[in-house]
Amino acid sequence: MEIVSSRKITTFLMFEGNAEDAMTFYISLFDDAEVVSISRYGAAGPGKEGSVQHATFALAGEQFMCIDSPVKHDFTFTPAVSLFVQCQDEAELDRLFAALAEQGAVLMPLGEYGFSPKFGWVNDRFGVSWQLNLPA
Structure with a gap:
């Protein structure tokens, strides 16, 4: 998987299994929104087959990246960054x-x-x- 972005800094959102649901929800909220690219984990993993290995989506002209982390973490999102x-x-x-x-x-x-x-x-x-x- 090659990650390509024309932007120097892009917001990156790490989920644990619901990246595609979140991305689809966000895209439904804005008129100028789209999935730019998406790659999925295959049968060999390391993430659950079919889950988001890496995706780029755009909301109102701004690009975001997201993944489904195959690793469970003791942290999640915080309002300190919004x-x-x-x-x-x-x-x-x-x-x-x-x-x-x-x-x-x-x-x-x-x-x-x-x-x-x-x-x-x-x-x-x-x-x-x-x-x-x-x-x-």
Whole structure:
């Protein structure tokens, strides 16, 4: 497997078995989104056959990489690093917040926080942290 990216720095998300579910979910949320490439583990492993060995996907013009790690880890995602989304309008912010919060955890409920007329922060059902902002 060769990892190719035209970007110097790319956000890399490591999952333990649900990388494709997460990627598919994220792509469903944004109009300008696609799977750029995907390779899967074969019968020889080391990961579960058919799971994501490496994938690249794009959301709103930004590329992300993800994998299903064949190794179990004692860590997962943390809100200390989050994906910050500048929403086009209130409807987009509300839609994204509702979808990402479903089966996830709200860290900051939707509201006006002084720095933004409307802002919300959630961990989605996969543990990835998202800050959603409506610019002033």
